[in-house]
Amino acid sequence: MAGKSDFMQKMTISVTDTARNFADCVNRAHYQNTTFVLLKNGSPVARLVPDSEKVCAGRDLAAALAAAKLSEDEAAAWHRDLQTARKLLKTPAK
Numbered sequence: 001m002a003g004k005s006d007f008m009q010k011m012t013i014s015v016t017d018t019a020r021n022f023a024d025c026v027n028r029a030h031y032q033n034t035t036f037v038l039l040k041n042g043s044p045v046a047r048l049v050p051d052s053e054k055v056c057a058g059r060d061l062a063a064a065l066a067a068a069k070l071s072e073d074e075a076a077a078w079h080r081d082l083q084t085a086r087k088l089l090k091t092p093a094k
Helices: 016-021 022-032 057-065 073-087
Strands: 010-013 034-040 043-048
Touching: 010 016, 016 022, 016 034, 016 043, 022 034, 022 043
Parallel strands: 010 034
Antiparallel strands: 034 043
């Protein structure tokens, strides 16, 4: 059995095709490190991702920040960095 690739592939697939090929999609996510973006009526509605993909949900980030012991200067610097990053982000292409 080949090892997992470090390269993450991303594919779009309809919800209907996902249902018809679910076992294959799961195997490709696991063995080929493929992420599937599931489309319903052409719009993304969900993702099927390999368990190895690192994801940080907003609530996880909020919990980590609440637990962080930042000085006032560190907190201000973090806030400035966050504002800068938000300005640099671009809306994802559909």
